[in-house]
Amino acid sequence: MSNHYEAIVVGAGVVGPAIATGMARQGRRVLIVERDWSEPDRIVGELMQPAGLKALRSLGMIQAINNIEATPETGYTVFYEGEAVSIPYPHKADTAVVPPIKSCVFGGNDKVVDDGFVTTAEFEDNEYEVGVSFEHGKFISNLRKIVKAEKNVTTLEGTVTELIRDADGVHGIVVKPSDGGSPQRFTGDLTFMCDGIFSKFRKSLTDDNVPSVNSHFIALKLHNADIPVPNTGHVILNSKCDPALVYQITPTDTRVLCAYNSPQLPRDVKKYLREKVLPVFPIGLQPSFTKALEEPIKSMPNSYLTARLNDVPGLFLIGDALNMRHPLTGGGMTVGLNDAAMAVRTLEDVPSLSDREVTSAKIIDFHYDRKDLDAVINILSIALFSLFAADSSNLKILQRGCFKYFQRGGECVSIPVGFLSGTIPKPFLLTWVFTKVALYSVYCNFVDNGVLLLPLSIVQVFTVLFTAVVVFAPYLIAELFQ
Ligand SMILES: Cc1cc2nc3c(=O)[nH]c(=O)nc-3n(C[C@H](O)[C@H](O)[C@H](O)COP(=O)(O)OP(=O)(O)OC[C@H]3O[C@@H](n4cnc5c(N)ncnc54)[C@H](O)[C@@H]3O)c2cc1C
Incomplete structure (x- = not known):
């Protein structure tokens, strides 16, 4: 049985260590395999939204942002054609609460420590939500330190080349060790696939699962x-x-x-x-x-990829392997870490992951429970990118209208940034706000065009609103109903 684990985790990027730590803290025997444990040097995952921090807290892993000279982020500043508008993160009283996961939080591991860059005053006592930016590699190294310190975790350096699979589902992995040794087989009750953006294994769900x-x-x-x-x-x-x-x-x-x-x-x-x-x-x-x-x-x-239902018994795709959105809004780690926290929470009362019927039912619950946050962050990322990279006159009208909407301040800022930060995970409210932005854009277009261009403005009401629907509706349907 030495090559058998209750949970196998493939990949130690952002999501893998969170899952492996969560599983280990539930008392499960865990193997985590990463092809390269040295500090990564990547341009991804450098700004974490407040809801990502909430997920880290709930897993008892928030101190991964300590001692890496991280920068607290209080929101955004948007520059548009020489003007600027400030978009602070929302008030904590208006945002969703992510409760601690019982088995994961102990000894104050859900609170940051003062390190001169990340402070208790900024992160714990602040009335407003706060995000953080850092060097990706340093953050990953901290996550890896946390998972390596777990006594139920075995770490291995090597590339997973194959899944052990039969008609009943997935039973483990084949690993080519980094030291050039011969391939090794490991069996597991549940294999979490966290192999990231270029996942080799996401097609294990369906052949057309391609970003x-x-x-x-x-x-x-x-x-x-x-x-x-x-x-x-x-x-x-x-x-x-x-x-x-x-x-x-x-x-x-x-x-x-x-x-x-x-x-x-x-x-x-x-x-x-x-x-x-x-x-x-x-x-x-x-x-x-x-x-x-x-x-x-x-x-x-x-890349963009809508999440498919994890319906292969014994396999649990999660993180970028499962689901991706436009990185414009910096939401990838937030979705990934919230998924990790939700997966750990969902499986907490499953006595044995070898009970495939129970485990599969929990994974189906996970698929639907994650949709609110996932839909808001994913749809917003795509919609905002379409507007911000406007390549048609209708999109440019929406772009300008969106900026002017932010300039109104108050709820015209606090609610949109609540979506972006993942702290207001309400897809139907997002739909309503996007509709208001589209209507406001049409109104601003009337004002900008003036009386002389009134006939053009009237035509543009229809073309702009049609464009807004095309930008938004397909993603809303894909994210909520797939
Ligand atoms: C340009 C860009 C900028 C981004 N900026 C942000 C941002 O600012 N904020 C944010 O929240 N998100 C951002 N993202 C998204 C974010 O980086 C991802 O959502 C996040 O890294 C996903 O985590 P993951 O654990 O699923 O994958 P990864 O973090 O990519 O980890 C995958 C791990 O699996 C390992 N691996 C892969 N294949 C194998 C194998 N066969 N065997 C063993 N190990 C394997 C890899 O070495 C890697 O360590 C950005 C994305 C892009 C493209």
Whole structure:
């Protein structure tokens, strides 16, 4: 039985360590396999929304944001054609509560400790929700330290090459160890597949479980940048290029992610950045942006994948392997960690994961229970990207209307940022707010066009509202009803 585990976890990125820790704290024997345990150097997962932090707390893993020189984030600043609007995270009294998972929270592990960057005053005593940004690799190393400290966990470095599968479902994995040894077989009652964006195993559910890629993010790292509004994420919008994100990841480094709205990257990436993006950046950021162009540039595809029902007994796809959205709104870790927390909570009262009937029923519950948060974050990410990267006159009207809607302040800001931060997981409220933004955009268009263009404005009422429906409705249906 030494090669048999109650839970096998594939991948130790964001989600894998959370699942493995949760399972181990339930007293289960866990194997976690990662192909490379050294600190990753990636451009993904660098800004965590408040609801991601809530999930980490509920798992007793919040201290993973400590001692990595992380930056507290109080919200966003949106720049649009020379104007700026502030979008602070909502008041805690207005947001959803994520209760602690009994087996996971003990000894104050659901509270941050003061480390000079992350403080109790900012994260525990604050009346407002707060997010955090950091170097991805350092955060992952902390998550891995937590999982490695669990006594029920065995860690292994190697690449999972196959699932052990028969007509009854999945029974384990085959691993090619990193040290070049011969492949090893491990059996497990339940295999959690957390192998991320390029998952090799998501097709185990169905052959057509394949993400779509319609845009890319091109990344720069600025050094000693003059950040316009410190401790906020910056969204830079402009009619001349696709949106860009800016946020601090260390006390001296600032990440810039520039969207490129095409399945292919530009032929000359640096030329695109220099000629199209640099000129629309806030003046203060331009010198460090120019300097960063001398360094190698990284990029990533932006993938979208609706979650399928995990209906293969013994297999539980989770994290990016299961479900992806546009990274514009920085929601991936939040969805992944909330899924991890929900999975751990859902399985908490299952005495043995080898009882496939009970375990499968719980996984079906998970599929439906996760939809509210998942739908809000995923739909918003796609809808906002469509508006912010507007490539038609109707979308540009919606883009401008959206910015003006934010300028109204009050609930026109606190509710949308509640969706974005994952703290107001209400898909039907999101639908209502999106409808209001579309109607407000049409109204602003009337005002901008004036009396002389009244006939055009009347036609645009229909074309703009039709565009809004096309941007929103297919994703609402896919996310809620698939
Ligand atoms: C450009 C970009 C920017 C992003 N920015 C943000 C952001 O700011 N905030 C945010 O919340 N989200 C962001 N995301 C999304 C976020 O990074 C992901 O949602 C998150 O990393 C998913 O976690 P995961 O554990 O599912 O996958 P990963 O974190 O990718 O982990 C997968 C792990 O599995 C391992 N693995 C893969 N295959 C195997 C195998 N066969 N055998 C063994 N191990 C294997 C990998 O080495 C890796 O460690 C961004 C995404 C992109 C593309």
